[in-house]
Amino acid sequence: MIDLRNVSKSYRTDDGGHRVILRNVDTIFPTGRNVGILGVNGSGKSTLVRMLSGVEMPDGGRIVRAGDVSFPLGFGGTFHPNLSGVENVKFLARVYGADPKEAVEYVEGFAELGSYFRMPVSTYSSGMTARLAFGACLAIEFDTYLIDEVTAVGDAAFREKCLHAFEDRMSNSNVVIVSHDETTIRRWCDMGAVLADGEIIMFDAIEDALETHRNRMQHMIERAS
DSSP states (O other): OEEEEEEEEEEEOTTSOEEEEEEEEEEEEOTTOOEEEEOOTTSOHHHHHHHHHTSSOOSEEEEEEOSOEEEEETOGGGSOTTSBHHHHHHHHHHHTTOOHHHHHHHHHHHHOOGGGGGSBGGGSOHHHHHHHHHHHHHHSOOSEEEEESOTTOSOHHHHHHHHHHHHHHTTTOEEEEEOSOHHHHHHHOSEEEEEETTEEEEESSHHHHHHHHHHHHHHHHHHHO
């Protein structure tokens, strides 16, 4: 469970104004449910995921986490660019209380990075970094996994490998995922959250969340035309 209590978050814009991500939000991402976060571009979905993980702090309010919550899979700041893949995995394992040796062995077998695993992450392509992130996240057992738009990494076989691995984890864990792909959302999630105008609207049925999101997208297109 992740409980948001009167949470607010905003950013200063280049023109001196503020872009509001959350405005005094009270809501719960419940235990035992897999939640798909939907929202138009710029609504703050990635910011929300970073706050759920604890990587980024809210301006006001509290976020209370029950159980172990993963780092946000897809967040570019997860790895230190000057450290190797091995060194980054060892560091994450220590931070989250996992066995570093076992984590390294898992990631080496899963991520398929070859000799690059022992090279600085700054030498990686975006796809290689995503492979490292998937492996590192799966090497550590979390109660809730946070995933931000990274399910389209690698070739079809590797994507399917990632999906199956996370589905195995989901027998004992929950997932909160940001994705624009409705197929991915339906495959992984059984409830939805729409982020809009500083609010989080929770839907018990994922189809209701998808319909609300599509309607908002259509409304934006009509206003812009």
